[in-house]
Amino acid sequence: MSDSGLPDDPDGDRTSDPSPADDGAESRNPLEEAADATLASRAMDGDTHAFEVLARRHGPLMRVYSAKLLNSDIESDDVVQEAFLTGWRQIDQLDSPAHVRNWMMRIVTRKAIDRIRVRRTHDDIDDWDPPAPAETSPERVVIARLQMDAVWDALDKLPSDQRRCWLLRETAGYSYQEIGDSLGLPLSTVRGLLSRARRFLLTEMEAWR
């Protein structure tokens, strides 16, 4: 995965070297080559540049994930920012630096679910599941469209409880029990929701073969 590189540092604090505290003062960032474990270890030592590389490496994916969980692109920015801030403040609690992505994913999940809960107490927007659109005929879709996009888009057609269970399971790697605890659902319900989500997504996927 060769990302396009960090954008220019607006502060310019990589080019000058005003104080020893300003570590990582390279003009090209060699940290981009570093493994997650290395970056997480450095972040635990207080290296903000290492944490920045982690945020740039994994943040976009988590933003997309939380947007899907929340059904809101705008809120996802806040969630992922809060989550990374929490990650930074609690990095001492990270047991295994190599698993920092998974650890962050869980923090993002918690923050997103907190938002969903708050929403629920204020209004019922969230409980309104848009009806699944009528079966889109393959002819109407560009032929070259990838199955990948089909699956991704199909997630939007799921009722939100199914979609959330699916995302927690497949993206954040939660166990059924953890999903139930997070969403306040009995285990049997989680099973049922996942089962229906899987069935629906498989059908959608097959449709594009």
Place this chain on the structure above:
Amino acid sequence: MTSDDSALPGDAAPDDDLDGHTMDELSDYLDRGRTPYDASIENSAACRLALTGMTRLQELSWAGMTKQSRLDPHRDDAWISGLLDTIKAEVQSGRDVPLSHPDATLRLALTEAAVRGMIRRAGDTMDGVIMGRCQLDGDVTTPGAPVRVDVSASIRFGMGVDRVADELRERVASALRRHTELVVDGIDVTIDDIYLEDGHGHD
């Protein structure tokens, strides 16, 4: 509520019969990493087809999300720069590492964070070296007290571990001599990862 799949009314999943197995069973089997080996599943073409489909679905949903996250490379700049502003203000400077000064009324010190940053830089500026953890063990706040430095690093594939470790130790020692008055008792270098030039190992 006894049967899980019919927990919610209305759209109970149809009973699938995949040579005597259900999709749910297969999903659990897949989650367990297809262990323990189940011959009645593995010998059934229908089951294997379903397992392939589920695996493909997992791959696709992850791939779709990854693709989505890369559509606009600058989409995340705003929240990341907000994040950085906050965390840079919160950096823990750690203990004070005293420096002597001819004027006894002046008290000079480096922060521990600064010393760590200096050590990391001594390694990061070496070709093919990326520093990892960095610890100062010992009483850095007392002038003259012996201190051990513990660092880890990953190095590029193909570099000689011994040679790199020696050079790294020397560079760290020299940086500390130049910029601090720490009495360094030893520098422990652990090479804990080897990376490839291109496909680096952070997946």
